[in-house]
Amino acid sequence: MLTVYLSGEIHTDWREQIVDGAHGLDVRFHGPVTDHEASDDCGVAIMGAEDDKFWHDRKGAQLNAIRTRKGIEDADIVVVRFGDQYKQWNAAFDAGYAAALGKSLIILHGPDHAHALKEVDAAALAVAERPEQVVQMLRYVLSGELPG
Amino acid sequence: MLTVYLSGEIHTDWREQIVDGAHGLDVRFHGPVTDHEASDDCGVAIMGAEDDKFWHDRKGAQLNAIRTRKGIEDADIVVVRFGDQYKQWNAAFDAGYAAALGKSLIILHGPDHAHALKEVDAAALAVAERPEQVVQMLRYVLSGELPG
Amino acid sequence: MLTVYLSGEIHTDWREQIVDGAHGLDVRFHGPVTDHEASDDCGVAIMGAEDDKFWHDRKGAQLNAIRTRKGIEDADIVVVRFGDQYKQWNAAFDAGYAAALGKSLIILHGPDHAHALKEVDAAALAVAERPEQVVQMLRYVLSGELPG
Amino acid sequence: MLTVYLSGEIHTDWREQIVDGAHGLDVRFHGPVTDHEASDDCGVAIMGAEDDKFWHDRKGAQLNAIRTRKGIEDADIVVVRFGDQYKQWNAAFDAGYAAALGKSLIILHGPDHAHALKEVDAAALAVAERPEQVVQMLRYVLSGELPG
Amino acid sequence: MLTVYLSGEIHTDWREQIVDGAHGLDVRFHGPVTDHEASDDCGVAIMGAEDDKFWHDRKGAQLNAIRTRKGIEDADIVVVRFGDQYKQWNAAFDAGYAAALGKSLIILHGPDHAHALKEVDAAALAVAERPEQVVQMLRYVLSGELPG
Amino acid sequence: MLTVYLSGEIHTDWREQIVDGAHGLDVRFHGPVTDHEASDDCGVAIMGAEDDKFWHDRKGAQLNAIRTRKGIEDADIVVVRFGDQYKQWNAAFDAGYAAALGKSLIILHGPDHAHALKEVDAAALAVAERPEQVVQMLRYVLSGELPG
């Protein structure tokens, strides 16, 4: 059985594609809270409002870290997806965190980002462009079966 | 004595400001190769050319990783600077890597990036905007002396 | 599934409030022996009486440590509650122990103790005042669902 | 050579007594910033003022943590002194932190606190009442020489 | 649930007393092969005879180490029993091995051995004389229930 | 229950002999993908073709490493088989990797390779020539039962 953490981009359905594609495989998936608004506001919603946006963000980011760290620490494989928009520094942070823990890293991004992600890719055991490639990797790692 | 790794932006003189400001303090600084061209091409310059830019980058990034990982693993404090330009995913990757190793993190960035860096800041023990603040922190950590 | 250790104050029903509030969530709770007298006397009750109160206490504290250390080491999250009475140094000790192991810490205390607990709070990922906030955090971490 | 971290009470001269008594021994001492005001205000003095005392304290406590964690992690022996006043939760936190890292703990306190500190004492390799006893221990550990 | 490794003496029925006494408790017990002859000869029985008794013993001891190390590494609590006969250096070795891994140690021996075992006892969280005391400890650690 | 990783030679049926022989024992076996062609080509089959054989191999070897590392890290015992043909450097690499992680190593090879494998054998807890000996070891480690 493989435990897989899906980190990074939250604005496309790549997680669903992987989870659906891996239907029937012995894989357990985890990931961050992907509701952008809940993720941003969870800290103040539970622990009380902050006047200063910096501490508003801090409360939320630290509460989310409880989930993120457990997810990465429990994982065999951490998949990190970089999309086309935003800075996505938390995705790269997760990749570095996972790398330092010795997790198997799979990085998922389009060819335009290859140069900017070269240090992140260089820490990975696989780099892919499309979610179905991640599904193929999981199937191969579990069963030795290749596509086609 | 403190060992400090200065990660991140390579296009302004923030490292020099910190090293100069810390003159006389018992601090040993390390950092990446900051010559952009050498850093990009080191792999192929030593191990031979590659037709494919992806592997050209891979060779360089992995050779640079020898220096980066030693620098972070040996450090007491890892300072990560985010500038105004570029994706800087390697900076966020270093921050995550350092966090997972339990290093003391200091993040340095302008106020515009605060929201995008909230997960990175949340893993840090200090967040600053200007290099002289980092110098003040190092002085305080070593001697208890505050500015002013 | 989350494993949570509830450390600290044993004179109010805060543990029951959390356990009851978390009914239906995929959480497993652990905690110390909360029968004050049993906790104080367990060592001599099993291993034989001591003339000297210091060694009476030592025998009990070390036997309790078997439970406490397993509870903290097995936990994903360690919640530490500081009440209004007593020195509660064992609560702060547990918090430090959990922090050094990299556990996610949630600290629970009233506003009067905020300054005295600033170092403990600073090692935590969340600080709350009321048990139901802890329940809300556990629900959010597991499901992304916010209160209200 | 022994590296010793002196944690805890900052309102009496116990650190000076130990350092002076150990004159001539091959011991290197470290400890927190013991200027109470600087320790409380260091965060805002360097990183900017906060309206909310909670975040004022957080900034300071996290900056102090850079020094404290390095001091404890580098130490062979961590001595923790509990005085007669204040909650001193940071002292107990340091003791727990050091215990989880497997450091040799020496706890220093008056007999009145013995019962309240029983869990902390139970994690220690020695419990003493007076600073000169700590000096005698350091001399014995280094040279085998006993007092008298 | 507690996982307990029962190390040491193999010539009395102390293991059976503990296992029987703990009937109904949520404890999983492990221990070495207690058939003395099988334990001595297992290596050559499987891997082939040796002319030299030293290597005969080595083959057996290393094969037994596969079981012993897994047993200790998987345990929450390691109970080490010292009987009245033989050198029992393997029991003391197991105690040291468990101590270095941070396991909770319970040492079981008669009062005659107290001085000779003082370093081993000093690394333990409990020292007992009779197997039923170990059962009482396991019950207390699991449920908080004291005897009588 | 024992978890066993079967590393090394993929051209004879030694894995099947062990798995079949261990039928009825509480053992879970893992191993690499043993389809030679799939193992060689998995990287390019999923992530796209490479002109350069070196990077063709790299892609495959890193994808296989996801399975290999999980298998070794999860194992109690790593069995490494060296056959009569090929360099089998990956087998020796796995043995070194497992040794550094403190896994119990069993090395399986014919007498002709004894001198060349002396450093590998020296890191092992058992050295055997035939698969049925490994089965006998697993049975003995689990139950104390010897052959014959």
Place this chain on the structure above:
Amino acid sequence: MLTVYLSGEIHTDWREQIVDGAHGLDVRFHGPVTDHEASDDCGVAIMGAEDDKFWHDRKGAQLNAIRTRKGIEDADIVVVRFGDQYKQWNAAFDAGYAAALGKSLIILHGPDHAHALKEVDAAALAVAERPEQVVQMLRYVLSGELPG
């Protein structure tokens, strides 16, 4: 440079033989306090008398553990000598402690103890009978030079 801890028997001059024999080699030696009386009484001499011999011994053994643990943790090689007299359980405990930390173990004992020490020897990288053999090993490990 090698750091070597010399554990075990304190009634013959084997430590002096090794230290003298290694004169001129780049080796730093450490060991326990070998003054038997000081070692037994150090705890009460510094921390105050105990009526009960058990706690008298505990105080001393825990104070000695500060030195012993540092010595073993700092060592590259731990040499453990078993003499002809006494139980020497602390020597076997040190061997187990060192083995669990992955230290290189050298065991020194006469042939009469070989069977009783088979589990301890099986964890070692070398077993010798005479101190000069240890000196020869240290010289060989440092310089590759063999005796004769």
Place this chain on the structure above:
Amino acid sequence: MLTVYLSGEIHTDWREQIVDGAHGLDVRFHGPVTDHEASDDCGVAIMGAEDDKFWHDRKGAQLNAIRTRKGIEDADIVVVRFGDQYKQWNAAFDAGYAAALGKSLIILHGPDHAHALKEVDAAALAVAERPEQVVQMLRYVLSGELPG
């Protein structure tokens, strides 16, 4: 300063080429005993002859392991050279051992071995064919200076 362990082939002068080429760089080199005969016979020369070649080899291999393990564990970078002759399983074992410890690996071999070494290369941060390339890497890692 970099600490580098030079593992593998002992029949050509590649170590001398690297050490000479690195003259003036802040590098400390270590490696195995390269006198083939001394390395094979060291165990019996010091600890006494063995009738059985298997145990003759075992004694030597374990004594050499004291040096090898310290060398690898102390290293920042482990360079492993595979030559044209022999099985060189100890070289691959060292590479695996170093990889599991998270050391930066540089593999040195001719193009003929590329396919057979693909799993070893895949764990490395650099692969080179000639010793002077290793010197160039060390210079670049230390100073950022590239050849030419």
